[in-house]
Amino acid sequence: MTEILTRTDRDIARAAAMLAAGELVAFGTETVYGLGADASNAKAVAAIFAAKGRPHFNPLICHYENEDAVFAHVEANAMARRLSDSFWPGPLTLVLPRRVTCPVALLAGAGLETLAVRVPAHPVAQRLIAALGRPIAAPSANRSGGVSPTSAAHVLAGLAGKIAAVIDSGDCRVGLESTVLDLSGAEPFLLRPGGVSRESLEAAIGPIRRGITPGQAEQTRTLRSPGLLVSHYAPNLPLRMDAAEVADDEALLAFGPPLAGAKLVFQLSADENLNQAAARLFEGLHWLDAQAPAQGLRKIAAMAVPGHGLGLAINDRLSRAAAPV
Numbered sequence: 001m002t003e004i005l006t007r008t009d010r011d012i013a014r015a016a017a018m019l020a021a022g023e024l025v026a027f028g029t030e031t032v033y034g035l036g037a038d039a040s041n042a043k044a045v046a047a048i049f050a051a052k053g054r055p056h057f058n059p060l061i062c063h064y065e066n067e068d069a070v071f072a073h074v075e076a077n078a079m080a081r082r083l084s085d086s087f088w089p090g091p092l093t094l095v096l097p098r099r100v101t102c103p104v105a106l107l108a109g110a111g112l113e114t115l116a117v118r119v120p121a122h123p124v125a126q127r128l129i130a131a132l133g134r135p136i137a138a139p140s141a142n143r144s145g146g147v148s149p150t151s152a153a154h155v156l157a158g159l160a161g162k163i164a165a166v167i168d169s170g171d172c173r174v175g176l177e178s179t180v181l182d183l184s185g186a187e188p189f190l191l192r193p194g195g196v197s198r199e200s201l202e203a204a205i206g207p208i209r210r211g212i213t214p215g216q217a218e219q220t221r222t223l224r225s226p227g228l229l230v231s232h233y234a235p236n237l238p239l240r241m242d243a244a245e246v247a248d249d250e251a252l253l254a255f256g257p258p259l260a261g262a263k264l265v266f267q268l269s270a271d272e273n274l275n276q277a278a279a280r281l282f283e284g285l286h287w288l289d290a291q292a293p294a295q296g297l298r299k300i301a302a303m304a305v306p307g308h309g310l311g312l313a314i315n316d317r318l319s320r321a322a323a324p325v
Helices: 009-020 042-052 067-071 078-087 123-132 152-159 198-205 214-220 274-295 310-322
Strands: 003-005 025-027 034-038 061-063 092-097 114-118 165-167 179-182 189-192 239-243 250-254 265-267 299-303
Touching: 003 009, 009 025, 009 034, 009 123, 009 165, 025 123, 025 152, 034 042, 034 061, 034 123, 042 274, 042 310, 067 078, 078 092, 078 198, 152 165, 179 198, 239 250, 239 310, 250 274, 265 274, 274 299, 274 310
Parallel strands: 003 165, 025 165, 061 114, 092 179, 239 299, 250 265, 250 299
Antiparallel strands: 025 034, 092 114, 179 189
16 A cells, blocks of 8 residues: 655655665655655666556666765766756756766666766755655656656556555646756757756757657667667677577576576576566676676576566567677
8 A cells, every 4th residue: 555645754754764675655856756766776776667567678867965966976077067056956857977886776777877867856855865865766656658747646546556655745846857968978968858948958058959869879879868778788798588598608697497507697586576687687787797708608698588567678678688789
């Protein structure tokens, strides 16, 4: 059962404790209600995808208490500094390169080398992030493909029983999602119009490009952003899906009981839990990529994962990892 919490200090503290325990809590921002998880907890982040019925590993936006906290996790350029000074707290999301020391779960950024970040202006969001003491990963708090929620009632209509709690934060001031601006490349790209106008952004940093399609982005690999999986994650070692046996030169990405003969194994989920497997997928590919060569292994064999629920997303990422470069 989903609890309905208020904006009192006591309930904010309760919500933060739920997040710290790996549970999901919806909360209001100035844009729309977000479905929040501790951004540093991969299992909690995976639970967002399950609750929303999200069909792909799209990057999530991570919400921070202030710009100093943001820039401790991502690399800021001069444009990012100007924009943060002008528009944070507020409905602007910036896509920037992750720092090596960034503790945010890889799944929150879809395995990319960038992270979508913002500082929300809503007092409930600010208090919740401060109480947790860590960034909160939060897409809109609705079933995937539905209308974005701007009230607690909207959240409950789609997610009641699927999340731990919703903080009734009142109606959302802006009522549409944040503007998303990619600053990870040579030029700024407007990926999604929203609460901050393009004109306002250009007044601060100059011309901004727009119009590239996901297909063009994938072909040119110039963007790394939520909703546009520009460069699919691929390990250095070739990957083979739906493996029923392991060759002598292959490491194994296991799901359930490992295949016989594997010399090096990373277990996604011994009891075939798709939520756990999703949380561990990127970690496993990174680990096998780093460990396999030392054992004379030149490839990765990935066991079959069911195609339902989060398995659809897992297989989507595996197929991208297995695709020829």
